[in-house]
Amino acid sequence: MRHEQIETNSGLLIALTLVVISIGGLVEIVPLFYIEETIEEVEGVRPYTPLELLGKDIYQREGCYLCHSQMIRPFRDEWLRYGHYSLAAESRYDHPFQWGSKRTGPDLARLGGKYSDAWHVQHLTAPRSVVPESIMPNYPWLLENDLDYSDVADRMRALRKVGVPYSATDEGYRANVERHGPELADQLDIAQAEDSLLAQAKSANFDGLAGRITEMEALVAYLQVLGTMVDFSQYDEGYFAEFR
Amino acid sequence: MSDQNKVKPTAPAVQTTGHAWDGDLQEYNNPLPRWWLWSFYGTVVFAVLYWFMFPAWPVGDGWTRGVTTASVIEQGQTVDRPWNTRYQLIAEMQTGDAALRQRAYAEQISSASFQEILDNPEMMAFARSVGRGLFGDNCAACHGSGGQGVVGLFPNLADDAWLWGGTPERIHETLIQGRNGYMPAFGGVLNPSQLTDVSEYVLSLSGLTQPGEAVEPGREIFQGPIGGCYTCHTPEGTGLQSLGSANLTDAIWTLVDLPAEASTEAKRDALSAFIAKGVQGNRVMPGWSDRLSPTDLKLLAVYTHQLGGGQ
Numbered sequence: 001m002r003h004e005q006i007e008t009n010s011g012l013l014i015a016l017t018l019v020v021i022s023i024g025g026l027v028e029i030v031p032l033f034y035i036e037e038t039i040e041e042v043e044g045v046r047p048y049t050p051l052e053l054l055g056k057d058i059y060q061r062e063g064c065y066l067c068h069s070q071m072i073r074p075f076r077d078e079w080l081r082y083g084h085y086s087l088a089a090e091s092r093y094d095h096p097f098q099w100g101s102k103r104t105g106p107d108l109a110r111l112g113g114k115y116s117d118a119w120h121v122q123h124l125t126a127p128r129s130v131v132p133e134s135i136m137p138n139y140p141w142l143l144e145n146d147l148d149y150s151d152v153a154d155r156m157r158a159l160r161k162v163g164v165p166y167s168a169t170d171e172g173y174r175a176n177v178e179r180h181g182p183e184l185a186d187q188l189d190i191a192q193a194e195d196s197l198l199a200q201a202k203s204a205n206f207d208g209l210a211g212r213i214t215e216m217e218a219l220v221a222y223l224q225v226l227g228t229m230v231d232f233s234q235y236d237e238g239y240f241a242e243f244r
Numbered sequence: 245m246s247d248q249n250k251v252k253p254t255a256p257a258v259q260t261t262g263h264a265w266d267g268d269l270q271e272y273n274n275p276l277p278r279w280w281l282w283s284f285y286g287t288v289v290f291a292v293l294y295w296f297m298f299p300a301w302p303v304g305d306g307w308t309r310g311v312t313t314a315s316v317i318e319q320g321q322t323v324d325r326p327w328n329t330r331y332q333l334i335a336e337m338q339t340g341d342a343a344l345r346q347r348a349y350a351e352q353i354s355s356a357s358f359q360e361i362l363d364n365p366e367m368m369a370f371a372r373s374v375g376r377g378l379f380g381d382n383c384a385a386c387h388g389s390g391g392q393g394v395v396g397l398f399p400n401l402a403d404d405a406w407l408w409g410g411t412p413e414r415i416h417e418t419l420i421q422g423r424n425g426y427m428p429a430f431g432g433v434l435n436p437s438q439l440t441d442v443s444e445y446v447l448s449l450s451g452l453t454q455p456g457e458a459v460e461p462g463r464e465i466f467q468g469p470i471g472g473c474y475t476c477h478t479p480e481g482t483g484l485q486s487l488g489s490a491n492l493t494d495a496i497w498t499l500v501d502l503p504a505e506a507s508t509e510a511k512r513d514a515l516s517a518f519i520a521k522g523v524q525g526n527r528v529m530p531g532w533s534d535r536l537s538p539t540d541l542k543l544l545a546v547y548t549h550q551l552g553g554g555q
Contacts, residue, residue: 034305075329081381115530244331
């Protein structure tokens with residue numbers, strides 16, 4: 001075909017341009033749909049409980065991902081500082097994933113259980129009161145705002161549409177019982193969402209405030225579960241390397 | 245601008261593409277700079293070599309693994325595995341230069357007793373340098389980068405007051421198990437004047453008020469069944485490290501902020517408010533045995549011990 005014919009026919013030019021640039025995309029994207037083996041098969045990864053889920057939404061709302069990554073890379077220095085490198089499986093229920101691309105603050109992928117709830121409350125309210133050299137902003141409103149959990153079931157329903165196994169049917173519930181045990185299955189059941197949120201907030205009381213459920217409650221619940229789902233002592237290190 | 249829009253005559257030495265648009269608009273066809281062209285060919289060659297060396301192309305439901313290998317030790321045997329970042333990491337952690345050098349020390353540390361480590365300058369130098377990193381990554385968020393803590397929230401690790409004990413063995417135990425600070429709230433047990441009385445007495449224990457008749461009512465509450473404070477803090481007020489109860493006689497205040505320049509009344513009021521509230525579930529030191537290796541925990545115990553207050 002002659003150069004001139006393409007360049008003088010804008011419809012044809014657009015069509016051929018699309019063909020050319022889609023080759024690169026197809027080569028990179030298409031294999032991801034049929035190469036199943038890159039996602040590690042591990043025990044323990046589960047969807048977030050309703051309270052943790054609202055915490056994740058607050059994490060996104062406040063833009064935490066702009067300064068904190070959740071992706072420990074397989075390098076020795078990161079291993080020594082943050083712990084085991086992140087697995088693809090660990091963010092399989094994150095929509096959108098929170099890998100981030102910039103570390104103004106430290107990586108948070110294995111933050112769960114590292115510090116006490118009280119530390120998180122204090123640190124989020126006034127970071128410099130515990131870490132004088134910190135440049136993180138204060139988030140005092142997290143403790144002032146009551147958590148709005150009226151739409152938590154809708155949020156779970158939306159995630160279910162993109163493949164997160166929250167249960168909406170008896171069948172789904174039974175599958176979750178089998179996979180995670182009855183206690184967690186109750187928490188992942190959309191019909192019981194509000195009840196299990198209230199129960200978790202009451203028993204764990206992440207924000208340390210009796211009788212109130214604040215946005216802090218949800219955010220700390222989320223931060224305390226980050227990176228804790230997989231028990232790495234169960235696996236031989238070489239097992240994960242097979243997936244790359 | 246206007247003179248830029250004028251059609252410039254094509255220099256005869258430069259080739260054009262031969263097109264003419266809108267009557268007289270022409271396009272130069274300069275050859276690419278030689279250095280650029282060779283760099284480009286170089287990248288093409290690099291890409292092809294890369295495909296053979298490293299994991300690259302999706303094939304079927306797998307992918308090409310490349311011919312580069314990483315030597316890892318599996319069940320005592322050195323085996324070559326197809327290179328990827330994860331195998332490389334394993335190799336680096338097993339036989340990398342830094343890992344080997346550190347392991348020599350780490351093995352020494354793990355088989356030595358705390359006293360042997362404290363007495364050995366070489367092991368202490370290692371504990372100080374590695375401990376600093378471990379402390380910064382894991383402990384400094386609460387206890388501060390120098391171990392100074394935060395009054396009212398997190399204990400100071402550089403002073404002489406130890407709630408749970410300041411020997412390397414006790415610090416090690418604290419690191420492994422974690423700790424849970426607790427004190428009942430006395431707000432519902434004691435009325436405000438009783439709270440003031442007992443605070444007055446507690447201040448006298450460390451010499452901040454004069455002992456005498458004024459502290460007598462408080463002493464009765466502290467030492468008697470009404471307050472029962474002595475059960476945890478001991479009748480002398482020195483506290484029990486097995487319970488984590490504070491020593492009230494050393495004038496070191498970890499939970500109540502009592503600046504030296506504050507008036508006695510202000511100190512008493514701050515103390516009463518604290519006793520009314522108690523310590524409920526928010527004074528938690530997490531256990532670290534799931535997160536850090538036994539050697540790291542030992543190093544951290546030694547490092548914390550040498551911050552200034554070790555016993």
